[in-house]
Amino acid sequence: MGVNQDHLLATRLEVIRDQRGLSLDEVANLSGISRATLSRIERAKTSPTASTLGKLCSVYGVTMSSLMLALEADSARHLTFSEAQSWRDPESGFIRVALSPPAQNYRVEVMHGTLPKGADVGYAKPPIEGMEQHIIVLKGELQLTFDDQPYHVRAMDCVALKLHGASRFQNLGGVDAEYLVINSKP
Structure with a gap:
């Protein structure tokens, strides 16, 4: 994934988390992903794996395709x-x-x-x-x-x-x- 896509995905994940009124700690508890890793993902410091995205999709109640909308064209x-x-x-x-x-x-x-x-x-x-x-x-x-x-x-x-x-x-x-x-x- 390119740098721009990493940033778009990071922003999308943070927006979805904020829309659901969840803190990083709450998402960490619900997903089993460490708070530190979540923070690095939302700051585009690391690219999430498919497994990690799957866990986040489950917590947020969205499909991978819905999550990736930020990366895709109008x-x-x-x-x-x-x-x-x-x-x-x-x-x-x-x-x-x-x-x-x-x-x-x-x-x-x-x-x-x-x-x-x-x-x-x-x-x-x-x-x-x-x-x-x-x-x-x-x-x-x-x-x-x-x-x-x-x-x-x-x-x-x-x-x-x-x-x-x-x-x-x-x-x-x-x-x-x-x-x-x-x-x-x-």
Whole structure:
């Protein structure tokens, strides 16, 4: 993520926290992320991992796409892949590209993910309880785990469910896995 995007994300996180009337200490207690780390993230001194963003999304009750709105262009009906904003997890190498035009008034969001071989990304809780999610693997294979239920997903397979607990994305295959995630907010 570029310096400008780091600052935009930092500002967005601070604004969301302020809108919810939460202190850094309260967010730390709710998320399990240290106050010091939260402060560094909000000051753009460090880039958050996918896991960290997942925890913050859960605390704030927003999807990753909603959180990333600050990084994306003004609302449009047509978004080309070359215009879509991407974000890279500094820890796992996971790359997320928002394919849906950024808009807060749509219930469905589509994103493209690339998970490098050997990478493992976990989320303790869903960003929004009961959110519907469909994952379609385009290339490679993934081991997906939702509420301790594993799914081995290969190219053109789909897993569809409503999110209620922990989830984990693992690439146990020999190539980078590419997939689509379609989220529908309740």
